[in-house]
Amino acid sequence: MFRRLIALALFLAGAPAAGATDSPSPACQRRDFAGAAYIVCAVDPARAELRLFWKDAAGRPYRRFSGLADDLAAGGKALVFAMNAGMYREDFSPMGLYVEDGRALVPVNTQAPPKLSGPVPNFFKQPNGILYLDAAGAHILPTPDFLKRRPKPRLATQSGPMLVVENRINPIFIPGSADRTRRNGVGLAADGTLYFAISEAQVNFHDFAGFFRDGLNCKNALFLDGGNGTGLYDPALGRNDTSWHGGYGPIVALVAEKGN
Numbered sequence: 001m002f003r004r005l006i007a008l009a010l011f012l013a014g015a016p017a018a019g020a021t022d023s024p025s026p027a028c029q030r031r032d033f034a035g036a037a038y039i040v041c042a043v044d045p046a047r048a049e050l051r052l053f054w055k056d057a058a059g060r061p062y063r064r065f066s067g068l069a070d071d072l073a074a075g076g077k078a079l080v081f082a083m084n085a086g087m088y089r090e091d092f093s094p095m096g097l098y099v100e101d102g103r104a105l106v107p108v109n110t111q112a113p114p115k116l117s118g119p120v121p122n123f124f125k126q127p128n129g130i131l132y133l134d135a136a137g138a139h140i141l142p143t144p145d146f147l148k149r150r151p152k153p154r155l156a157t158q159s160g161p162m163l164v165v166e167n168r169i170n171p172i173f174i175p176g177s178a179d180r181t182r183r184n185g186v187g188l189a190a191d192g193t194l195y196f197a198i199s200e201a202q203v204n205f206h207d208f209a210g211f212f213r214d215g216l217n218c219k220n221a222l223f224l225d226g227g228n229g230t231g232l233y234d235p236a237l238g239r240n241d242t243s244w245h246g247g248y249g250p251i252v253a254l255v256a257e258k259g260n
Contacts, residue, residue, distance in 0.1 A: 033211050041197075044194075045192065046192065065082050068251060078257070081254050082251050083232055084184065088249025094106045095109060097130055098156065102153075125160055137192050157252070161205075166219060183208050184225060184231075184232075187218025188218055190217070
């Protein structure tokens with residue numbers, strides 16, 4: 001029921017409510033699951049304008065959602081919602097594959113994890129994966145499977161680790177783990193709907209993956225980031241988060257005509 005309701009809210013985003021001005025209808029909804037609170041944004045990629053952004057027209061990383069919203073508004077568009085779309089380096093460049101408007105600006109990252117004394121960085125936890133859109137719709141695949149298929153995506157972002165693979169929670173996750181922080185990710189349902197979710201409180205990987213599989217019925221899901229790297233822009237919910245890292249790298253955004 002929840003999935004149908006939030007999908008319907010998105011599908012109605014093109015019809016202005018009575019008294020509406022420049023604010024699109026909400027696409028994101030609050031959701032509680034297993035004692036944790038989340039915000040979930042549903043997107044039907046076949047009917048909505050989902051895009052990736054990294055740099056502005058001057059070649060500078062956007063870093064903040066508000067700068068992207070201003071640029072879109074200048075072009076007659078509205079930023080309905082946005083989230084960070086994967087991990088990034090100190091210069092805000094994506095850690096892995098990044099395809100924007102059909103152009104691969106950063107190649108697939110198949111490097112081994114760096115040799116560190118501490119835990120393996122999340123991007124390198126296996127399997128990592130890729131969210132991409134092509135002519136057939138939306139896909140979330142482990143990176144090795146993406147490389148075997150060799151698709152031609154319109155947009156793509158690589159992150160890691162995979163949260164859910166073919167309806168199975170990633171076995172590297174530990175139930176009851178004390179590694180808890182705010183997290184965000186994306187899952188793909190059987191009907192092709194993408195669910196972008198961000199936790200409102202601290203959750204561990206296992207519980208976060210369980211939310212996608214059991215709460216949102218996503219057969220595949222990908223972790224995007226955690227801690228200070230997570231953020232949401234949604235004017236309808238009064239959210240315009242900033243990153244303590246100095247900004248975000250890749251940004252995934254739902255865009256609509258201004259006034260719709």
